[in-house]
Amino acid sequence: MSIISFSHVTKKYPGDVVALTDLTLSINEGELVFLTGPSGAGKSTLLKLVAGIERPTGGVLLVSGQDMRKLNRTTLPFLRRKLGLILQQHRLLQDRNVLDNVMLPLVVTGASPQESRQRAMVALERVGLDAKALATPMSLSGGEQQRVSIARAIVHKPRIILADEPTANLDRASAKGVIDMLHTFHSAGVTCIISTHDERLLQGADRVFELARGKVAAVHDAESEVGA
């Protein structure tokens, strides 16, 4: 069953910069999908469209059954609560400790502080950072900050995890650790869409969409020899 569906989606940025052209693809619930391709291929734009950070210029994009072009300021936050975002730049709040950062997706939904704290600690345990709950993000390494970002993305039990270059700037061991974690969440039934440059990380993907110049250049499924 399709949870994300792009139908002839086009995205143009101001200045007639075309990021996606007539893109049609669908992603099923529970799939682990990788997006690959060179810089400027449209990977980040695709993820931004799914997260509602950008709007399609043309075509129809359905996320969890909702037409992204019809979502407004009131309804968009409720869709975002079904998503877990892992961003390349982590975007952790530097003036708050790790625990507060991880609690944030729960706090914005109006969850009680006790429940938020408890669930955030569980999420931190899953990424192996419960001992650093009271540390500031700045005192952590890049890999640890990415793990905090992952804990923040999973704390509210999202249906879809969107990860934009989650292993960029990480050493190989940390990168592998991050991907292993995403595999764990996928095995728990969460749909994961991960963009990456690193073809060594594609093992275990259900499908890999290779993008080029805003279009799907190739699709590799689990049976193909992805990243071999």
Added chain:
Amino acid sequence: MKFFREHGFACRAALARISAAPGSFIFNVLVIALALILPLAGLTLLDNVRPVSQGIAVEPEISVFLSTDIPGGRAQALGDEIRGLIRREQLEAKVEFISRDKALNSLKQRAGLGDVVATLGNNPLPDAYVLKLASAKDAAGASRIEKLAAGIGKLSGVEVVQMDSAWVKRLAALMTLATTVLWLLAATLCGVVLAVVFNTIRLQVLTQSEEFAVSRLLGATDAFVSRPFYYTGAILGLAAGALALAGVMLAMLLLNTSVTQLAALYGSPFRLAPLPASTTGMLLAGSAALGVLGAALSVRRSLRQPG
């Protein structure tokens, strides 16, 4: 429960932001309080003066002084003639006869005049009629009152006719003017308050822009991200309003010694009193509301940014 939790979170967030930069907060409170203090002082003054001016009749009053050598019977008969003239001019008036003896007794009872009256050999005061007329609703009514005064002046035995309302009307007009000026001043200074709060919140939003953006990415609604700024605006307005009112109270305490001394010279117990608690509460609520409005305008502008 969720409602209170969300507002509690927003209030704590606002207090945390304020305590993170207390100097800036205090400075902003001072600026807003300075803008508020002038209209609040004016309001306090008007509130004190209004009962005094309202105690004075603003209805036209005509005093008719009779000749001192008029026989008693003629003085009484004049009353009917005056009432006749009032009816002829289609006016409503309460006519009161004040005998010369009653007028002298009244004068004796006035502070400081008893000794003066005692030195008089005989009663120099005339009999008089005091006509308290209903206020004229239009120019035609005012003209009829003047016509009535002229008609009474022509009656035999009437020495002087005096219209007593002119100065009271001037005072009332002055009070109305002062009130209008005060409202205009208050409106202008409210604009200043809005501008200060708007700018303060805008700077806070800029400082917190990353938190703003990340929270929205994680599913925060506009209401969630805006609420702490509304609380900051409300706290700012409330603190400034309280400070301005405290400033007015302090000024009043300092002025009251001189005011009571001056009033005592006129035999008046007048002293400046603070605004009633209900008015004070409304003013505080008003300044807090101004803070919320300034914050709302500022945050609304920031929310228009994409993402």
